[in-house]
Amino acid sequence: MNLSVKGLKYIIIFWTLAAVMLVSDTVVYLYYLRPAEKALAHIEEEYQMKRAKRKPDAEGPARKARELKGIPRWEDFTKVMGEVYNKAERLKLLIESASYQPFPVKDSGLVKVTVTMPVTGSYADIKRFVYDLETSPRLFIIENLSLGSGKGGDGDISLKLILAAHFNTK
Numbered sequence: 368m369n370l371s372v373k374g375l376k377y378i379i380i381f382w383t384l385a386a387v388m389l390v391s392d393t394v395v396y397l398y399y400l401r402p403a404e405k406a407l408a409h410i411e412e413e414y415q416m417k418r419a420k421r422k423p424d425a426e427g428p429a430r431k432a433r434e435l436k437g438i439p440r441w442e443d444f445t446k447v448m449g450e451v452y453n454k455a456e457r458l459k460l461l462i463e464s465a466s467y468q469p470f471p472v473k474d475s476g477l478v479k480v481t482v483t484m485p486v487t488g489s490y491a492d493i494k495r496f497v498y499d500l501e502t503s504p505r506l507f508i509i510e511n512l513s514l515g516s517g518k519g520g521d522g523d524i525s526l527k528l529i530l531a532a533h534f535n536t537k
Contacts, residue, residue, distance in 0.1 A: 438477065438506070438533055438534065438535045439505070439532075439534055439535065440534060440535050440536075441478055441534040441535065441536045443534070444480065444534055447505060447532060447534075448465075448467075448482070450503075450505070451482075451500070451507075451530070454496060454499050454500070455486060455488075455496060458488065458492040458495055458496050458499075459488060459489075459492060460486050460487065460488035460492055460493065460496055461486070461487040461488060462484050462485070462486050462487075463485060463487075464484070464485070465482055465483065465484035466482070466483045466484075467480055467481070467482050468480065468481045468482075468483075469481075471536075472533070476535060476536050476537040477533050477534065477535060477536065478533070478534050478536050479531055479532075479533050480531065480532055480533075480534060481510065481529060481530070481531050482528075482529070482530045482531070482532070483527070483528070483529050483530075484527075484528050484530070485525055485526070485527055485528075486525065486526040486527075486528055487523050487524070487525045487526075488523055488524070489522065489523060489524070490524050493514075493524060493526050496526075497509065497512065497526075497528075500530065505532065506532065506533060507530055507531070507532055508530070508531040508532070509528065509529070509530060509531075510529045510530065510531050511527075511528075511529040512526060512527065512528050512529070513526070513527045514526055515527070
């Protein structure tokens with residue numbers, strides 16, 4: 368295999384650049400990322416120790432009874448879901464359909480409703496929608512969510528959301 372001087376020069380430049388990139392990546396990792404990883408591990412360790420020391424709730428059953436009073440009645444299911452749809456509409460998100468699946472919770476007087484809904488919109492609006500659900504005074508449980516590309520390539524993304532809420536049947 369015969370290489371010209373010019374070809375050999377390009378090969379040397381290529382390998383030199385590759386070596387420089389490798390060294391610079393190593394320096395960035397060792398001086399910036401690794402200390403950050405160690406700091407994060409230390410913070411996580413402190414958090415776990417504080418969590419282990421936390422005392423259990425002394426009120427127990429009394430607190431649970433108060434919390435159950437805040438759970439909406441089964442008859443208010445449409446109102447609660449209307450609030451979810453209003454949040455989406457306010458953020459200009461599209462919910463084409465939704466499926467609902469109720470599951471009675473044994474010996475509790477509660478019914479758990481799982482709602483599966485595809486949501487389409489901008490990433491920022493979907494992020495805000497999920498935040499609004501998580502911080503809502505209603506107890507919504509996000510059981511699963513997955514993001515994907517939207518239809519038509521207009522920059523929108525799609526979110527498949529599985530949301531759960533409990534309702535009081537008594």
